[in-house]
Amino acid sequence: MQNDASQQSQLIIDLKKEEEILRQIKLIVENSHDAITGETLEGIVTSWNGGATRMFGYSAEEMIGQPISILIPDELKGELSILLDRVKSGEFVADHDSVRLRKDGSRINVALSISPIKLKDGTITGVSIVDRDITERKKKEESLRQAQMILENSHDAIIGQTLDGIVTSWNGGATKMFGYTSEEMGGRSMTSLFSPEKKDELSQLLEKVKNGEIVADYDTIWLRKDSTKVGVELQIFADVEFSIAPIHTDEGAIVGASLVGRDISIRKNSEQKVKELNEVRNKFINIISHQLRTPLSIINWNLETVLNGDFGKLDDSIHKFLQSTYKESLRVTSRIHDLIAAMDIEEERVTLQIEEVSIDSVVAGIMVEMTKISELKSISCQYIAPEKDLPAMRVDAEKIRTIISKLVENSIIYSKDNGKVVVKLFAHENTIRFEVADYGIGIPEQEQHHIFNRFFRASNAAVMQPDAFGLGLFIAKSFVEQHGGVIGFDSKEGKGSIFWFEIPLNR
Amino acid sequence: MNQRILIVDDEKPLAEALNLKLSHEGFDVDAVYSGQDAVETLKKQYYDLILLDIIMPEKDGFILLEEIRNLGLKTPVIISSNLNQESDIARAKSLGAVDYYTKSDTNLSSIVEKIKGFLIK
Numbered sequence: 356m357q358n359d360a361s362q363q364s365q366l367i368i369d370l371k372k373e374e375e376i377l378r379q380i381k382l383i384v385e386n387s388h389d390a391i392t393g394e395t396l397e398g399i400v401t402s403w404n405g406g407a408t409r410m411f412g413y414s415a416e417e418m419i420g421q422p423i424s425i426l427i428p429d430e431l432k433g434e435l436s437i438l439l440d441r442v443k444s445g446e447f448v449a450d451h452d453s454v455r456l457r458k459d460g461s462r463i464n465v466a467l468s469i470s471p472i473k474l475k476d477g478t479i480t481g482v483s484i485v486d487r488d489i490t491e492r493k494k495k496e497e498s499l500r501q502a503q504m505i506l507e508n509s510h511d512a513i514i515g516q517t518l519d520g521i522v523t524s525w526n527g528g529a530t531k532m533f534g535y536t537s538e539e540m541g542g543r544s545m546t547s548l549f550s551p552e553k554k555d556e557l558s559q560l561l562e563k564v565k566n567g568e569i570v571a572d573y574d575t576i577w578l579r580k581d582s583t584k585v586g587v588e589l590q591i592f593a594d595v596e597f598s599i600a601p602i603h604t605d606e607g608a609i610v611g612a613s614l615v616g617r618d619i620s621i622r623k624n625s626e627q628k629v630k631e632l633n634e635v636r637n638k639f640i641n642i643i644s645h646q647l648r649t650p651l652s653i654i655n656w657n658l659e660t661v662l663n664g665d666f667g668k669l670d671d672s673i674h675k676f677l678q679s680t681y682k683e684s685l686r687v688t689s690r691i692h693d694l695i696a697a698m699d700i701e702e703e704r705v706t707l708q709i710e711e712v713s714i715d716s717v718v719a720g721i722m723v724e725m726t727k728i729s730e731l732k733s734i735s736c737q738y739i740a741p742e743k744d745l746p747a748m749r750v751d752a753e754k755i756r757t758i759i760s761k762l763v764e765n766s767i768i769y770s771k772d773n774g775k776v777v778v779k780l781f782a783h784e785n786t787i788r789f790e791v792a793d794y795g796i797g798i799p800e801q802e803q804h805h806i807f808n809r810f811f812r813a814s815n816a817a818v819m820q821p822d823a824f825g826l827g828l829f830i831a832k833s834f835v836e837q838h839g840g841v842i843g844f845d846s847k848e849g850k851g852s853i854f855w856f857e858i859p860l861n862r
Numbered sequence: 863m864n865q866r867i868l869i870v871d872d873e874k875p876l877a878e879a880l881n882l883k884l885s886h887e888g889f890d891v892d893a894v895y896s897g898q899d900a901v902e903t904l905k906k907q908y909y910d911l912i913l914l915d916i917i918m919p920e921k922d923g924f925i926l927l928e929e930i931r932n933l934g935l936k937t938p939v940i941i942s943s944n945l946n947q948e949s950d951i952a953r954a955k956s957l958g959a960v961d962y963y964t965k966s967d968t969n970l971s972s973i974v975e976k977i978k979g980f981l982i983k
Contacts, residue, residue, distance in 0.1 A: 648966040649873055649944065656879035659970050665886045688966055706948045 390465075390486040393472065396443060398423045398435065401481060410465075410488060412458030423484070426455045428462065442471050442482050455486065464493045512595075512616040515602065518565055520545040520557050523611060532595070532618050534580035548577040560599050564612040569600040574619065594620040637698050644691045644698075651688045658684065693826040696757075697809060700833045707751040707837060714755060714787055715745055718780050721759050729767045729776065736767070739779045745787055746860065754834040755858075759789060761827040762854045766793035768820055769852070786840070786857035794851040803846060807832045815848065831856075865981055866908065869893040870900040870926065871915040871942060876965065880913065880942075883970045884977070897921025901929055904937075910981060912939045913973075914959070916950055927957040938980060 384391050390407035394400055400423055403415035411426055418425075427435055431453060438448050448469040455465050465486040472481040506513055512529035516522050521544055525537035533540075533548060540547075545557055556575065563570055574596050597616035601609040658681040660666070662674065669677070699705050722738045729736045766776045770793045779790040798806055798813045805811045812825040835842040835856045846852035867889045871877040877893040884891045892907070894900050897918055904912075912930070916923035927939060941954045941962035951962050961980065963973060 645944075649876065652966045653873075653875045653879060655966075656876070656883070656970050660879060660883055660886075663971070665882065692967065706952075708948055708951065 388488075390484075392418075392423065392484050392486075393481055394423050394484060395481050396439065396479065398439065407486070410457075410463065410486060411455065428454055428456055438467070438469055439482060442469050443479060445471065445479070447471075452489065464489045512597075512614070512618075514545075514614040514616070515611055516545055516614065517611050518561055518609065520561055529616070532579070532616060533577070539580075547580075550576075550578055553577075561612060564599060564601045565609060567601055567609060569598065571598040573597055573599070577616075594618065594623050637702060640694055640698055644695045647691055648688070651684060651691070654684050655681070655688060690824060693824055693830060696830050697826045700830065701809075705833070705837060707754065709749050710752055711747045712750050712752040712755065713745070713747050714750070714789075715740060715780060717752060717756055718759055718778065718789070721756065721763060722778065724760075725763050725767060728764065732767065732770065732772050732774070734767055734770050734772070734774045734776055736763075737775070737777045739777065741781050745780070745782055748787065748858065748860065750838055750858065751834075754837070758831045758834050758856065761831045762789075762791050762856075765827060766791045766795065766852070766854070769793065769816060770795035782860070783857060785861065786859050788855060788857045790853055790855040792851065792853040797848040797850050797852055798844075798846040799848045803844075806844070807842075864888060864890045865910040866890045866892070867977070868900065868903060868907075868909045868912045869942075870895075870897070870912065870918075870923075872896060872918040873915070880970070880973070883974065887974050887978075889977075897923075897926045897929075900926055901933075904930065904933060904935060909937050911977060912937050913942045913977075914939050915942050915944065916954060917944050924953060924957060927954065927959060931958055940976065940980070 385405045387404060387406045390410040391402075391404045392400055392407050393402035400418045400421055403413070403418045407418070408414055413425075424432060424435060434453065438451065441448060448467060451467045451469075453465055453467055455463050457463055466489045468485045468487075470483055471479045472483055473479050507527045509526060509528045510531075512532040513524075513526045514522060514529050515524035521542060522540045525535070525540045529540070530536050535547075546554060549557060553575070560570055560573075574594075577595055595616045596619045597614055599612055599614045602611040602613050604610055658677055662669070662677055662681060696705075718738065719740070722736060726736055763776065763778060770776060774794050777792045779788075779792075781788055796815045796819060799815060802811075802813045806813065807828050808825075809829045810825045811829075812823065816823075832842050835858065838858045840856055840858035842854070842856040844852055844854045867884055869877045869880050869884075869891060871880070871893070872895050874895055877895060881891045881893045892903060892909075894903055898921055900912075900914075901921075914923050914926060921929075923941065930937065930939065938960045939958065941951065941959045943951060943954075943962050943964045944966075954962065961976065963976060
């Protein structure tokens with residue numbers, strides 16, 4: 356009896372234990388984040404956990420006894436019976452991606468697992484379905500897919516590689532650029548893109564990447580596979596500008612290199628074209644200028660001879676007439692000289708012919724010539740010579756003459772009639788400083804920073820003197836700088852300008 | 863006796879303009895229009911000064927400078943330059959030219975002054 360009693364109490368304990376376990380399982384199922392439901396083999400809902408309520412919006416009361424097909428969108432209705440047939444035959448369905456409808460009609464991406472519910476004798480009486488919400492995963496997959504598409508369709512070559520230069524990814528841009536497909540290049544070394552003389556380039560670059568460096572905008576030429584001729588493999592070159600950067604793991608370890616390359620052959624071609632056009636232009640100007648110089652010299656010399664009275668004294672009116680012809684011819688000549696000088700400067704052909712020169716006497720000589728021009732406008736030209744003799748300087752006399760002539764001539768040209776031009780020469784610290792001041796039209800403030808540019812002319816100067824090149828100051832600046840000097844100015848529109856330059860005494 | 867000047871320039875009108883001017887200034891002037899003619903003339907006639915163009919077809923000024931020295935002549939040569947190209951001028955000076963002017967830069971009276979300055983020395 357006692358035995359019976361103890362057996363009975365043991366049974367009660369076991370039952371209670373089992374009850375407790377069941378209660379716990381029920382709680383786990385109820386609170387699961389996944390939707391866990393039971394269905395008959397016909398698909399009628401028999402159980403419905405809290406996860407299902409949260410996922411689909413229906414309560415257990417609403418769903419139990421209803422067909423599960425309420426949750427299935429029309430286009431997928433056939434899918435469930437196929438899956439149920441598989442389960443009926445004893446199979447499990449795991450992680451099957453599908454779509455379900457919520458009570459509010461919205462759609463949700465789920466991964467389904469379906470397993471049979473069996474009696475102890477193995478008879479299948481129903482199924483249990485676990486739905487997992489995979490909306491987030493789908494979103495990530497979709498954005499990844501888009502990123503891959505962008506990558507694949509990029510016009511640039513985008514290549515992933517290990518730190519040993521083995522290709523791990525190869526996009527459509529790379530295929531277009533190099534002619535190899537991703538199948539051909541995947542797992543293969545990048546070295547096939549390098550000509551023998553460049554074979555160290557990759558390892559040098561990867562060394563930088565290993566140190567975490569990014570190499571950007573690097574110009575190079577790599578080999579291309581080109582099989583446009585069937586059966587013939589041509590190697591031709593691809594002009595590439597690329598950036599290479601490390602690929603990090605989440606923990607920061609460098610595991611590979613990403614390489615983005617851009618085909619710059621078109622850009623290079625157009626740069627080359629621009630360069631060629633520039634050369635052609637310069638050559639053209641040079642030829643024209645030189646071809647014009649000889650006939651102009653003949654005209655100038657002949658006029659000079661006639662004007663000098665070598666063929667007999669000229670009538671005053673003829674003299675005046677020829678004099679103005681001569682003046683214009685000299686003007687053309689000097690313009691051509693400016694053009695040639697500007698070309699020489701641009702093409703860096705200018706060299707200095709150094710000799711010992713007294714700059715004082717150069718300035719004095721120029722002032723005599725300038726008086727002829729200034730008198731026409733009744734402008735007084737004053738030269739304030741240095742107080743004590745300046746030392747002779749080692750300079751290119753011709754170029755110094757050009758600089759000073761251009762500066763003084765500008766001052767006269769851009770002075771108003773009856774104006775005044777003052778020229779000064781003096782020692783200043785370790786330099787000889789030249790200054791020319793006028794009270795003319797000045798330079799508009801907003802145009803001042805362009806004033807030494809080739810062919811630039813200030814707007815008020817262009818009005819006053821329409822036919823000039825705008826090369827004088829460009830040439831003067833270049834010549835001053837070639838002597839190691841500095842040129843500058845101070846100017847106020849409507850008030851006048853002071854142009855100056857300094858050339859170091861000990862050059 | 864007048865001093866003799868030889869002008870060597872393939873640009874005939876330029877040579878003529880110079881010839882005329884220098885003759886007016888009282889020099890005895892001859893003008894030739896090629897390097898070859900210059901060599902022949904120099905073999906026959908003494909000159910106090912030569913005005914030499916650099917760029918001429920066939921025998922240019924540089925070659926001529928060397929040949930003048932090879933003839934053993936000490937005649938001073940002034941380069942009558944067409945291009946104001948410094949490298950040319952430097953080369954001509956290294957070959958013995960004593961001075962230079964650029965034709966299109968220089969008027970006749972300056973050339974006369976240069977020559978007189980030289981011959982008076």
